[in-house]
Amino acid sequence: MVKVLVFxxxxxxxxxxxxxxxxxxxxxxxxxxxxxxxxSINSFKGHQPKFNENERVEHVxxxxxxxxxxxxxxxxxxxxIEEIKPDIIALGYDQDSYTKGLEKGMLDRKLKVKIVRLESYMPEKYKSSLIKKSID
Incomplete structure (x- = not known):
């Protein structure tokens, strides 16, 4: 069974x-x-999300x-990652900053995971930062 992980x-x-x-x-x-x-969002992006972590889990x-x-x-x-033991980690087209050191970290931990970057879907319309700006 092939497990795919996204974050x-x-x-x-x-x-x-x-x-x-x-x-x-x-x-x-x-x-x-x-x-x-x-x-994590607050430290990485410098702001709190619109929805709290439990609400976001429920929405997904x-x-x-x-x-x-x-x-x-x-x-x-x-x-x-160590708990789920995915075969594949799929990254969004815009997840560059999230993934710095991902490959090295996997090697250091002897995790054999394929990393795949997925294509964007209408980023001129469906991008979180654009949507956030439109409702602020």
């Missing part, structure tokens, strides 16, 4: 996120979504695409 903040879910989840799911047998903690679950949706761990991004 992100998934605040203000939109069609681009749905497309991302569906494309990631096609890569394997099960899709595991890790939703970033509020504290309600889509009915993922086989598992869970929160990441505070301070240890590797723990969830």
């Amino acid at each position: 992100g903040s998934f605040d203000l879910l939109h069609e681009g996120h749905k497309h991302f989840f569906n494309e990631a799911k096609k890569l394997g047998d099960s899709l595991h979504v890790v939703v970033a903690r509020d504290s 679950k309600k889509l009915g695409i993922a086989d598992e949706v869970r929160l990441g761990y505070e301070g240890d991004k590797w723990k969830v």
Whole structure:
């Protein structure tokens, strides 16, 4: 069974996120979504998300695409990867900054995971930062 893992903040879910989840799911047998903690978003992006971490988990679950949706761990991004043991990590087209050191970290931990970058879906329309600006 091929496990696919994706991760992100998934605040203000939109069609681009749905497309991302569906494309990631096609890569394997099960899709595991890790939703970033509020504290991680605050330290990484410098602001709190519109929806708290538990609400964001519920929003992703309600889509009915993922086989598992869970929160990441505070301070240890590797723990969830080690627990899920994915065969593939699918990255969004815009997840460059999230993934710095991902390949090296996997090698250091002897994790054999294929990393796949997925194509964008209408980024001129469905991009979280654009949607956030339009509602602020």
